[in-house]
Amino acid sequence: MNISLSADEKLIAKSRAYIKRHNTTLNNLIREYLRKISGEKDTAECAREFAELAENMAEQSDVSFRFNREELYDRL
Numbered sequence: 001m002n003i004s005l006s007a008d009e010k011l012i013a014k015s016r017a018y019i020k021r022h023n024t025t026l027n028n029l030i031r032e033y034l035r036k037i038s039g040e041k042d043t044a045e046c047a048r049e050f051a052e053l054a055e056n057m058a059e060q061s062d063v064s065f066r067f068n069r070e071e072l073y074d075r076l
Contacts, residue, residue, distance in 0.1 A: 005030075 007015075019026055036046060 015026055015029070019029055
């Protein structure tokens, strides 16, 4: 099934940079996310993936990034 999405230009640009670094596609990234949230992936697999990302993506945040709890809640 095909779906259409709309997103902020900055979000798309950052996503494209991410997928380029990870040799994947935006389509695959979204598909994998949907599998995770729909329960297709088991907990152990998600934990392994998180540990791998935490190890490989350490210090990858933009240097200007600052955690903001209010912005986090706005996204929910």
